[in-house]
Amino acid sequence: MSSLRSSGLRIKELQVEYKNGQLALGQVNLDLPQHGIYTIIGPSGSGKSTLLRAIAGLLPGYQGELLFNGKSVHDKETLIGLVPQNYGLLPWKTVHDNIRMAMKITRPAGGSKQERETQIHQWLTSMGISELSGRYPLSLSGGQQQRVAIARAFAILPTILLLDEPFSALDVITREALQQIFLDNWLAHPATTLFVTHDVEEAILLGQKIIVMPSVKQETPEILDNTAVFAMKHEDKRDSNEFFEQTKQIRKVMQEKW
Ligand SMILES: Nc1ncnc2c1ncn2[C@@H]1O[C@H](COP(=O)(O)OP(=O)(O)OP(=O)(O)O)[C@@H](O)[C@H]1O
Numbered sequence: 001m002s003s004l005r006s007s008g009l010r011i012k013e014l015q016v017e018y019k020n021g022q023l024a025l026g027q028v029n030l031d032l033p034q035h036g037i038y039t040i041i042g043p044s045g046s047g048k049s050t051l052l053r054a055i056a057g058l059l060p061g062y063q064g065e066l067l068f069n070g071k072s073v074h075d076k077e078t079l080i081g082l083v084p085q086n087y088g089l090l091p092w093k094t095v096h097d098n099i100r101m102a103m104k105i106t107r108p109a110g111g112s113k114q115e116r117e118t119q120i121h122q123w124l125t126s127m128g129i130s131e132l133s134g135r136y137p138l139s140l141s142g143g144q145q146q147r148v149a150i151a152r153a154f155a156i157l158p159t160i161l162l163l164d165e166p167f168s169a170l171d172v173i174t175r176e177a178l179q180q181i182f183l184d185n186w187l188a189h190p191a192t193t194l195f196v197t198h199d200v201e202e203a204i205l206l207g208q209k210i211i212v213m214p215s216v217k218q219e220t221p222e223i224l225d226n227t228a229v230f231a232m233k234h235e236d237k238r239d240s241n242e243f244f245e246q247t248k249q250i251r252k253v254m255q256e257k258w
């Protein structure tokens with residue numbers, strides 16, 4: 001019964017301590033509905049990357065439960081796409097091959113070679129980097145690498161999409177363009193998404209809810225509803241009253257919790 005009601009990503013009393021005894025994440029409880037998108041902001045060191053890593057299955061241990069549709073999030077049927085904070089690209093593979101390899105590993109039976117090539121080209125084009133296809137990651141700027149990492153995460157059509165400050169290295173104009181592209185891509189393939197950002201505006205522009213992490217690990221994250229802004233046309237959000245109110249609200253929470 002509960003598995004039906006708990007459709008989506010459910011984080012129950014997650015707590016992470018690294019081997020050196022460092023408490024990285026205190027008590028996190030969170031319900032993210034299937035096909036929902038939540039943004040996370042929080043001070044440096046508050047455990048945002050740790051939270052994503054735990055969900056992505058990259059931590060050797062943690063306390064608590066991580067469920068997707070009532071089953072462990074690490075079950076084979078849940079495909080997780082991660083854009084790590086350091087992009088996570090394979091330096092010895094070209095941009096094209098980074099994406100092709102991820103697709104091959106995650107969906108070995110996913111379409112013909114030609115179909116795959118078309119998809120790779122589409123994802124690169126949507127991120128505005130089709131001309132970088134044959135280049136190697138270390139020859140790219142940080143912002144270009146970020147876009148490759150985002151294209152790769154989308155290309156595997158994940159069930160859960162985790163993004164760790166994916167636009168941090170971009171200039172304002174490129175960043176705003178990519179926020180729109182990101183939302184369009186997400187609407188076309190609405191993975192259950194957690195999006196970490198340092199940018200208050202970005203958190204409001206992209207999330208249905210906004211999770212504000214505390215700096216003190218014993219405190220629980222504050223979760224703000226943002227559906228009013230989320231429902232607007234993207235280009236209208238920034239100038240709306242709701243956006244302004246939400247900015248004030250988040251700043252207030254930040255002053256209390258950071
Ligand atoms: N591999 C590790 N071993 C030990 N401690 C770690 C490790 N990775 C992170 N930590 C510690 O865990 C805490 C949370 O780190 P985390 O990287 O999750 O923070 P964050 O919120 O993502 O920060 P930032 O905004 O700077 O990216 C920090 O105190 C950090 O020093």
Ligand SMILES: [Mg+2]
Pocket residue numbers: 048049050085164
């Ligand atoms: Mg981080």
